[in-house]
Amino acid sequence: MSQLGEIQQAILNDDLGAVASLDVPETYRGVTVHKDEADMFQGLESRDKDPRKSLHVDEVPTPELGPGEALVAVMASAINYNTVWTSIFEPVSTFKFLERYGRLSPLSKRHDLPYHVVGSDLSGVVLRTGPGVHNWKPGDEVVAHCLNVELEGPDGHNDTMLDTEQRIWGFETNFGGLAEIALVKANQLMPKPGHLTWEEAASPGLVNSTAYRQLVSRNGADMKQGDVVLIWGASGGLGSYATQYALNGGAIPVCVVSSPEKAEICRKLGAELIIDRNAEGYKFWKDEHNQDPKEWQRFGKKIRELTGGEDPDIVFEHPGRETFGASVYAARKGGTIVTCASTSGYMHQYDNRYLWMNLKRIIGSHFANYRESWEANRLIAKGLIHPTLSKTYSLEETGQAALDVHRNAHQGKVGVLALAPEEGLGVRNHELREKHLDGINAFRNV
Structure with a gap:
């Protein structure tokens, strides 16, 4: 059995104490993009760029472990829109990020490679920790955020x-x-x-944390009970968490x-x-250059019909160019538009009169x-917010x-199995799971 196979078997057998004594393999399989293919989609429209052509599963060397770092055996991961951006080399090739990071220090130079192992989510088991790490040890079951x-x-x-x-780890750094x-x-x-x-x-990792800061945190919209919250893409990977946070926090999602x-x-x-x-x-938009304010007005009227005459206190923005003008218009006087992405384009246009004369705020998150x-x-972990997983693929897929995700042909989040050989493994608290099965499975089979 290979070294990675021994690690996998120990985890599947719940023998997590043995992980520290097992050798870390010199290589592993990772999903990569290649630097010499960064121009492969040149001349194509974004919608015509196919991640299946640019994403590879390669055997790559295990990176050197530095101070304050950890190597994790990845049982599963997930797709975020930043992986789509990486795979179609938009708005820039991520190799520019790796080159910049590589200039920072001799240790960060490890990241500047002719391949980029992508991905900004994981669940797994700690294999090794570097000098100065005291809160985690080999065998710990973990998830990772991407900061x-x-x-x-x-x-x-x-x-x-x-x-x-x-x-952002796995997007602006390597070894995702x-x-x-x-x-x-x-x-x-x-x-x-x-x-x-x-x-x-x-x-949940990336999108759950993003939605929390954007909507709940004082660094974002600082949502309170009773706020009317307009949520674009409310069933998607990001919006589905915003919807849950609004409901869980006593707000009124639209x-x-x-x-x-x-x-x-x-x-x-x-x-x-x-x-x-x-x-x-x-x-x-009437055309590529001109928006239609009458459509903003019609949209605002629809919101007020649903809310009993109230405009949104908060607009949860992430589509960007396509919707931003409508978002600025729709927010109530003194309201907040909080934006974290621009999946439909990042050159936004809006009528500033609706912003300045109505004392609205735009917050970047x-x-x-x-x-x-x-x-x-x-x-x-407490079962108050649930994952929105709809479908799971293998690493090869x-x-x-x-x-x-690129074509918006998904619901919620799309998962990817790594060392986990099949779905359904890794549950420790079956009693809590039974209480929340409906919430956990809300996006399944839709």
Whole structure:
């Protein structure tokens, strides 16, 4: 049996104490993009770029373990939109990020390679820890958030997201989670929720923490009970967590979706106010350069019909260019538009009169700091927020999984099995799981 096979067997047999005594293999399989293929989609529209052509499963060397770091045996991972961006080399090739990181120090030079092991989520078991790591040991079952920071300067010590060397692991760094082994900073690690399977536990990380900071945290919209929250893509990987946080926090979500099936998912989560934007036929852009304010007005009227005359206190923004003008218009006087992404384009346009004359605020929000990620994971572990996993692929099928996300042909989150040989493994707290099975499975078979 191979060294990796021995590690896998020990984990599957719940013999986690043996992990420390097993050798770490010199190589492992990881999902990669190749630097010499960065121009392979040149001239194609974004929608025509196929991640199945650019994502490879390669045998790669296990990276050197540095101070404050950990090697993790990855049981499962998940697809985020940043993996789609990496796979289609947009808006820039991620090799530019790796080159920049490689110039920082001799240790970070490890990341500047002609291949990039991608992925910003994982669940798994700690294999080894580097010097200076005291809170984690081999055999610990963990999940990882994706914030990579150096914290050598002062800027990040009030909020680590403001560290001048803040990066997203597996996107702006190498050795990501779509692999059999991953390299992380020890301060990325959090306890794996015991009532979840490996694939369920891997799926919330990035989007759950992002939604928590964006909506709940004082660094984001600081949502309170009774707030009307407009949520774009409310059944998607990010929006589905925003919907749960709104409901769990006593707010009133207005869920924007694109199909009856996605509307039904929101109802299963407990939401009542839902707008099917395709059924309503909203077209916020007349053409490539001009938006249609009449459509903003029609959209605002629909929101008020659902809420009994109230405009949104908070708009949870992430589509970007396509929706941003409508978002700024729709927010109430003194309201907040909080934005964390631009999946439909990052050059936003809006009518500033609706912003300045109505005292609205736009807040930029990017992932989450360790404390926010820990709190978000704690809510998962307590069964108050649930994973939104809809489908799971094998490591070899990662390209197809990324294509599903690229084409919005998915619901919730799409998982990927790494060392876990099948779905359904890794549950420790069966009693808590039984209490929340409906919530855990809300996105399955939709």
